[in-house]
Amino acid sequence: MGTREYDDGVTGDIHAASAEAWRTLAERLPNYDLITPGTPAFVCLMGECPVHCCKRFSVSLGERDRDRLSAVHGIAPDAFLEMVDGEPLAMPLAQPFLLARREGQCVLLRDDLLCGVHEGRPDACRLYPHFVLFFERETLRPNHADTAGMRTSLAAALAGEMAAVDYLPLLVRHRDCPGFSGAPIAEGEWRGLLAETARLQYADGEPGWPE
Ligand code: SF4
Ligand code: SF4
Structure with a gap:
């Protein structure tokens, strides 16, 4: 940060x-x-990290994160949020949404193991x-x-x-x-x-x- x-x-x-x-x-x-x-x-350690948080952890995010990520990178929320029946999965929490995961990692992690949305990434990832x-x-x-x-x-x-x-x-x-x-x-x-x-x-x- x-x-x-x-x-x-x-x-x-x-x-x-x-x-x-x-x-x-x-x-x-x-x-x-x-x-x-x-x-x-x-x-x-980025691509050299043996743990890699972008693979290990599920990331929750709020409306401000969702809107920033969408605006900065021009991608629709359904491309990066976990969805259920066509709607974002929303839990009863202050940060209700979850970044989508595919094949055991964040859907936004690139093949070179760098973040695909570094500029607009959620606050949880910045923290x-x-x-x-x-x-x-x-x-x-x-x-x-x-x-x-x-x-x-x-x-x-x-x-x-x-x-x-x-x-x-x-x-x-x-x-x-x-x-x-x-x-x-x-x-x-x-x-x-x-x-x-x-x-x-x-x-x-x-x-x-x-x-
Ligand atoms: S922030 Fe993530 S990728 Fe970087 S060293 Fe820590 S666990 Fe590894
Ligand atoms: S948004 Fe970027 S930093 Fe956050 S978990 Fe996904 S790939 Fe990692």
């Missing part, structure tokens, strides 16, 4: 709070690792293998619903104002991805990655999220 790089600077005790929370949460989230400054940077998970500071219960609170907490965390952080934002990586082999990420890169990942994952086009 095109991540903005923040200046290195003071981020309060976000790392101490994250590390403490992760000591409790890691056992509940065995598919993820916490990303901190110093974690090797992500470099996608992977990074995620931001928000947890209530006191209880460590996950929060998905209060997006305004998450946005406020993220801005406060990036500003080093931990007293105003109700939901702790944890930047994590999916363990199945083998692409974390780059140089250790710096504090400023970490902050940019945190902001960009949260915006892609939760903003759904809504302005006001830290960039």
Whole structure:
């Protein structure tokens, strides 16, 4: 993703709070690792990847993803969505649609194992293998619903104002991805990655999220 790089600077005790929370949460989230400054940077192995997420995972997407992909690449939704009886398969989720799969991989994956719609690809593909998970500071219960609170907490965390952080934002990586082999990420890169990942994952086009 095109991540903005923040200046290195003071981020309060976000790392101490994250590390403490992760000591409790890691056992509940065995598919993820916490990303901190110093974690090797992500470099996608693309066609050389022995895992290849475009083959392994089913990708969900929302209306904004559907419309962007269709507009950027000039292809009708029925060419890339899973369909049932001539209608897109729609699940009762915030991201209700699924990218179609054929022969064990995304229908949009090219023969050279590169994405056939890179410019208009869904947000889930832009995100992977990074995620931001928000947890209530006191209880460590996950929060998905209060997006305004998450946005406020993220801005406060990036500003080093931990007293105003109700939901702790944890930047994590999916363990199945083998692409974390780059140089250790710096504090400023970490902050940019945190902001960009949260915006892609939760903003759904809504302005006001830290960039
Ligand atoms: S699993 Fe990771 S390294 Fe492999 S293709 Fe996907 S993003 Fe790239
Ligand atoms: S849209 Fe592109 S990046 Fe996303 S799963 Fe399909 S081929 Fe992979």
